[in-house]
Amino acid sequence: MKHVIEVEKVWKVYRLGKVDYPALRGITLRVPKGAFLVILGPSGSGKSTLLHLMGALDTPTKGTVRVNGKNIAHMNDVERAKIRRDSIGFVFQQFFLIPRLTALENVEVPMIAKGVPSRKRKERAKELLKMVGLEGKENKRPHELSGGEQQRVAIARALANDPEIILADEPTGNLDSVTSEVIMNMMLELNKDMGKTVVVVTHNPEQVKYAHAVVRIRDGRVERVEEGGRKPFFDLDEIAPGKAITSKSLS
DSSP: OOEEEEEEEEEEEEEETTEEEEEEEEEEEEEETTOEEEEEOOTTSSHHHHHHHHTTSSOOSEEEEEETTEEGGGSOHHHHHHHHHHHEEEEETTOOOOTTSOHHHHHHHHHHHHTOOHHHHHHHHHHHHHHTTOTTOTTOOGGGSOHHHHHHHHHHHHTTTOOSEEEEESTTTTSOHHHHHHHHHHHHHHHHTTOOEEEEEESOGGGGGGOSEEEEEETTEEEEEEEOSSOOSSOGGGTSTTOBOOHHHHO
16 A cells, blocks of 8 residues: 555654753654545644644654655755645645735646646636636635635645645634535545545544544544544554554444
């Protein structure tokens, strides 16, 4: 089984004044290609720190993080930016849309970084906005869109360069329950219909139903790995060796 992301014995330690604060404490985690994983944990558990490392937004204090077999700690800033641009799409709780740009222009941004010609950028952005149900709103700016619509723009932007991996950090955190379900169903479609590997970080246990597997973390460590709402096509123990909990062992 190919693992698109491999986190091996990773520590992330932050210096706060004269005190070292370990946000991650020796985590090992592997993400199979084509999987939908939910990383579930309370605030302060280290789940967002873990996602940032998996997405090459940061580097570990100790241990190894590989994306498609490449160790991000061995990369310079330009190389890490390239792997983010080409292989990973990000969806965040705060949307991070550029206020002065239209929805269409926001979706174009990652393609500009890749050097895609203007005409192809616009065509691709229109297709993606149509796919997420925003046809006719291409020229709206973020303040003219609802929170759910802004998150759909963010999903379209994440898909702009056709990445293999989608990483989402509390993607429904600012949304009501109905809109949250719409967004999570989009994540499900990206995984089922488009073959994207999806990792969602959340504190919301209701999102477990979308996943093949759930990784529960607390205090910077993996507590256990469980089946999600969808039957996994991989051995749970390969996600975090020794941490798998099956329904039999829970009974």
